[in-house]
Amino acid sequence: MSLLLEIDAQKGALIRGEAVERPAPKPVKPANEGAGDVRRKIVPVVKPPAGPSASEWENGAYVSLQNWLEGAPKGAAILLQPADDVRALEGRVGDVPLISVDFHRIGDGRGYTHAFLLRKRLNYAGPLRAIGAVTADQVFALARVGFDSFALRADQNGETALAALGTFSVPYQGAVVAGTAADREAALLDAKVRLLDLALKNIAMSHNRPALASSLSAEDMVIADAIARLNLPIDVFTLDTGRLHSETLDLVEATKQRYGREIEVVKPDAGAVSDYVTRHGADAFYESVELRKLCCNIRKVAPLNTALKGRSAWVTGQRREQAVTRGALPETERDAERDMQKYNPLADWTWTDVLAYANRFDIPLNPLYQRGYVSIGCEPCTKAIRPDEDPRAGRWWWENQDSRECGLHTAANTRAA
Amino acid sequence: MYRYDAVDRLIVEERVAQFRDQTERYLAGLLDEDAFKPLRLQNGLYIQKHAPMLRIAIPYGVLSSEQVRMLSSIARRYDRSYVHFTTRQNLQYNWPKVEDVWKILAELATVSMHAIQTSGSCVRNITTDPFAGVAADEIVDPRPYCEIMRQWSTLHPEFAALPRKFKVAFNGAKEDRAAIYVHDLAFDLYRDQAGEVRMKVLVGGGQGRTPRIAAVIKDDLHWTELLTYSEAVLRTYNKLGRRDNIFKARIKIQVEALGAEEFARLTNEEWAHLKNGPNTLTQEALDRVAAHFVDPVLGAPSEAASQNLPTDARFREWMTQNVVDVRHPDYAAVNISLKRKDIAPGDATSDEMDAIADIADRYSFSEVRVNHTQNLVLPYVARAKLFELWAELDKLGFARPNISLASDIICCPGGDFCSLANARSIPLSARVAERLEPIESELGPLAIKMSGCINACGHHHVGHIGILGVEKGGEDWYQVLVGGRADKGGRLASLLGKAVREDDIPAIVEGIARTYLNQRQNGETFIDTFERIGAEPFKPALEISEQAQA
Numbered sequence: 001m002s003l004l005l006e007i008d009a010q011k012g013a014l015i016r017g018e019a020v021e022r023p024a025p026k027p028v029k030p031a032n033e034g035a036g037d038v039r040r041k042i043v044p045v046v047k048p049p050a051g052p053s054a055s056e057w058e059n060g061a062y063v064s065l066q067n068w069l070e071g072a073p074k075g076a077a078i079l080l081q082p083a084d085d086v087r088a089l090e091g092r093v094g095d096v097p098l099i100s101v102d103f104h105r106i107g108d109g110r111g112y113t114h115a116f117l118l119r120k121r122l123n124y125a126g127p128l129r130a131i132g133a134v135t136a137d138q139v140f141a142l143a144r145v146g147f148d149s150f151a152l153r154a155d156q157n158g159e160t161a162l163a164a165l166g167t168f169s170v171p172y173q174g175a176v177v178a179g180t181a182a183d184r185e186a187a188l189l190d191a192k193v194r195l196l197d198l199a200l201k202n203i204a205m206s207h208n209r210p211a212l213a214s215s216l217s218a219e220d221m222v223i224a225d226a227i228a229r230l231n232l233p234i235d236v237f238t239l240d241t242g243r244l245h246s247e248t249l250d251l252v253e254a255t256k257q258r259y260g261r262e263i264e265v266v267k268p269d270a271g272a273v274s275d276y277v278t279r280h281g282a283d284a285f286y287e288s289v290e291l292r293k294l295c296c297n298i299r300k301v302a303p304l305n306t307a308l309k310g311r312s313a314w315v316t317g318q319r320r321e322q323a324v325t326r327g328a329l330p331e332t333e334r335d336a337e338r339d340m341q342k343y344n345p346l347a348d349w350t351w352t353d354v355l356a357y358a359n360r361f362d363i364p365l366n367p368l369y370q371r372g373y374v375s376i377g378c379e380p381c382t383k384a385i386r387p388d389e390d391p392r393a394g395r396w397w398w399e400n401q402d403s404r405e406c407g408l409h410t411a412a413n414t415r416a417a
Numbered sequence: 418m419y420r421y422d423a424v425d426r427l428i429v430e431e432r433v434a435q436f437r438d439q440t441e442r443y444l445a446g447l448l449d450e451d452a453f454k455p456l457r458l459q460n461g462l463y464i465q466k467h468a469p470m471l472r473i474a475i476p477y478g479v480l481s482s483e484q485v486r487m488l489s490s491i492a493r494r495y496d497r498s499y500v501h502f503t504t505r506q507n508l509q510y511n512w513p514k515v516e517d518v519w520k521i522l523a524e525l526a527t528v529s530m531h532a533i534q535t536s537g538s539c540v541r542n543i544t545t546d547p548f549a550g551v552a553a554d555e556i557v558d559p560r561p562y563c564e565i566m567r568q569w570s571t572l573h574p575e576f577a578a579l580p581r582k583f584k585v586a587f588n589g590a591k592e593d594r595a596a597i598y599v600h601d602l603a604f605d606l607y608r609d610q611a612g613e614v615r616m617k618v619l620v621g622g623g624q625g626r627t628p629r630i631a632a633v634i635k636d637d638l639h640w641t642e643l644l645t646y647s648e649a650v651l652r653t654y655n656k657l658g659r660r661d662n663i664f665k666a667r668i669k670i671q672v673e674a675l676g677a678e679e680f681a682r683l684t685n686e687e688w689a690h691l692k693n694g695p696n697t698l699t700q701e702a703l704d705r706v707a708a709h710f711v712d713p714v715l716g717a718p719s720e721a722a723s724q725n726l727p728t729d730a731r732f733r734e735w736m737t738q739n740v741v742d743v744r745h746p747d748y749a750a751v752n753i754s755l756k757r758k759d760i761a762p763g764d765a766t767s768d769e770m771d772a773i774a775d776i777a778d779r780y781s782f783s784e785v786r787v788n789h790t791q792n793l794v795l796p797y798v799a800r801a802k803l804f805e806l807w808a809e810l811d812k813l814g815f816a817r818p819n820i821s822l823a824s825d826i827i828c829c830p831g832g833d834f835c836s837l838a839n840a841r842s843i844p845l846s847a848r849v850a851e852r853l854e855p856i857e858s859e860l861g862p863l864a865i866k867m868s869g870c871i872n873a874c875g876h877h878h879v880g881h882i883g884i885l886g887v888e889k890g891g892e893d894w895y896q897v898l899v900g901g902r903a904d905k906g907g908r909l910a911s912l913l914g915k916a917v918r919e920d921d922i923p924a925i926v927e928g929i930a931r932t933y934l935n936q937r938q939n940g941e942t943f944i945d946t947f948e949r950i951g952a953e954p955f956k957p958a959l960e961i962s963e964q965a966q967a
Binding site for chain 1: 424426436442448451514539569571572574575576644655660698762775
């Protein structure tokens with residue numbers, strides 16, 4: 001008996017049976033030398049069917065389509081061959097306990113059409129099994145046309161087959177190509193979430209102590225949620241500038257509780273802050289762009305640089321849609337100033353995507369969003385905006401639009417890498 | 418230019434991850450050769466004569482300069498610094514290593530490219546008019562329909578193990594520049610009296626060992642049923658196509674065996690279950706896909722844009738031969754000839770690809786098209802800049818004024834690379850081009866097409882003059898055909914007689930060409946003359962070889 005992979009509506013996918021003992025595999029030398037100077041003709045290769053025969057599985061409980069149509073015992077399972085015309089079963093599949101489709105060889109795709117017709121045309125809802133030349137690399141497509149169990153060829157590895165069921169997350173057929181706008185939006189969000197997951201996994205694998213610099217914005221909450229959901233070794237820290245809204249600070253605690261993960265709170269250098277306040281006044285940032293930038297530098301940029309020390313990459317929640325300064329934002333770029341890699345995995349996300357993610361995964365958001373705030377920074381430098389205003393219109397609103405960055409994301413490193 | 422969205426990106430990324438895992442299992446000895454073969458083929462990887470060959474999809478022949486640079490850079494780092502453009506708007510690397518292929522695919526994914534289904538028994542890359550979207554004679558822009566078809570057929574679970582390969586093409590112009598009559602399934606787009614887009618559906622065309630011109634099985638398919646009808650065709654083929662003999666497995670054999678009417682009846686029977694179903698397209702779906710094609714804004718036509726171009730004779734000759742009018746009067750499409758002396762047709766080096774990318778940036782809104790004739794096209798060139806562009810192309814050797822002339826030969830890689838070939842084709846194509854070049858402008862449009870074996874990758878069946886490599890006693894011999902055409906409903910070329918020696922071919926082809934010059938009447942092209950007089954008058958040209966041997 002070899003392995004049977006089954007998809008169970010309640011229990012998910014699982015493996016039954018025992019693997020056949022096999023000798024250890026020998027590594028292959030890839031055929032990089034080509035097929036040689038042979039003037040060979042294409043010769044059709046007809047191989048005998050491989051893998052377990054139907055009888056090995058059910059000890060003769062199967063009958064052929066022909067026999068079944070001629071009047072098989074009640075409760076008999078059907079074994080379909082590639083050349084069978086499944087339409088002969090029209091209106092009669094109601095109480096068939098099991099239909100198996102025999103794949104004689106990998107390249108014979110008639111069984112896929114059998115499955116499609118059984119499921120969609122004949123409305124067969126019972127178990128549908130692929131047997132014969134069934135390998136791990138076929139189970140994804142087999143499952144998509146309606147098979148829910150797979151009698152794997154004797155040499156197949158169950159774990160590989162199980163993993164292969166998840167090969168593609170969002171197929172083109174169906175909603176993506178021909179669905180409604182809502183179907184399409186849902187598929188796009190699925191794809192964006194999966195791409196975010198892949199990007200974060202990749203960052204976690206390829207960097208030394210990567211970190212998310214979280215401002216506790218909705219974007220950063222999305223990334224932090226994905227990091228926690230995937231349990232990735234990516235640190236999350238936040239900069240407490242000393243001038244944040246209390247709502248923002250409350251969110252730090254809420255987030256720690258929610259995920260049971262640490263968020264490092266980085267504070268500015270106390271001496272530098274008091275020096276600024278003494279010399280220029282606590283709210284001097286309203287007076288000039290220079291003084292505003294100096295404040296940003298002391299309270300945000302310098303602490304950020306400290307927090308990033310010793311890391312080879314950082315992650316941000318920047319999006320292209322957010323500001324004119326972010327229109328060409330790449331998904332990954334070299335942060336030359338800090339000599340590290342910088343990732344913007346939400347670069348192509350819209351605000352609608354962010355909210356849809358928050359809704360789907362039920363993540364905590366800053367309550368200020370509900371009061372008309374869109375981009376949230378320090379309390380004195382952030383205000384609510386009207387729905388028709390630019391998303392960053394509520395940041396340093398007394399300045400020109402093209403200067404409205406705090407300095408964390410400098411012009412040099414927002415250029416395409 | 419089609420812009421990928423998150424779904425497109427994710428699919429190619431997951432495809433790379435899948436193939437990486439499959440390659441690693443193969444190299445570790447966990448996946449046998451037979452099981453790995455269909456997997457690598459559907460990722461474009463062949464094992465050829467000298468080395469593996471990797472075929473990259475260029476959906477409907479559209480490339481951005483960024484993609485051209487990536488293709489060039491990959492050729493430099495993983496291959497031998499050159500690429501080959503194929504007769505189906507694809508691109509091939511001739512020397513990659515099996516273990517590197519997934520890395521190449523990962524790099525391609527970063528510029529929205531892939532090699533999915535460029536080989537194997539599945540729906541292949543969708544092809545169309547290289548001038549789609551700009552052509553002066555365009556009735557319907559075929560690109561959104563091509564893209565919808567590309568998406569639907571990509572990794573379609575039911576149709577990944579068809580009896581044999583399945584090639585799909587679209588045409589939306591008056592003149593067919595996509596060879597739709599020699600495709601397994603093709604759509605000829607037009608507008609009905611109400612202005613609605615409809616399609617003529619062609620099935621069962623193809624070249625190869627059993628060349629057939631496609632049959633029209635439906636002449637008024639409404640565009641909304643593109644996918645449902647395609648699904649019906651593919652399901653009918655998947656169920657009934659022969660699987661006992663690889664040479665009889667293409668859909669054309671089935672269509673012929675059943676008769677086109679019976680095939681249409683079976684397809685319609687299946688279609689009855691599908692039309693107006695979930696795969697029926699909506700205007701919204703079409704608009705959404707069309708919106709992914711971000712074309713340059715060319716501005717309102719102004720007079721004087723093309724006046725005062727220099728009268729330099731070489732420039733003027735190039736204008737006549739290589740520059741094509743487009744809908745916008747101030748712009749033109751420019752053919753970049755990849756048919757150069759002593760260079761295999763369709764080949765370009767990495768340095769040349771980089772130069773082409775730069776030229777595309779400066780002259781054609783960063784876009785390049787690939788023609789199935791193995792040339793490139795710059796689709797959006799301002800007429801006022803034509804002279805400047807010509808001077809640059811000329812310096813690079815890309816301004817040979819030979820588009821659709823005798824030296825613009827379509828040619829497969831042949832015995833120099835391909836393990837299926839019976840004879841070499843590249844060296845002979847060079848000799849033929851050299852022989853005819855002195856009289857090629859006098860000859861006018863003349864499509865010479867050459868294949869190294871009966872699989873007909875060089876399209877010899879639809880050449881005005883076709884040359885087919887055969888093997889005789891270990892030597893390269895060739896058959897000569899005349900009168901084929903890929904456009905205007907297509908016609909298969911007629912065989913002139915028995916195979917001849919390689920050395921005689923250039924003289925024979927010249928003899929055929931001179932027969933035309935002697936026979937032509939007022940303004941006839943080669944193919945016009947053939948249509949009037951048939952193959953018979955060309956047969957004596959084949960004697961040139963027999964006399965030479967005697």
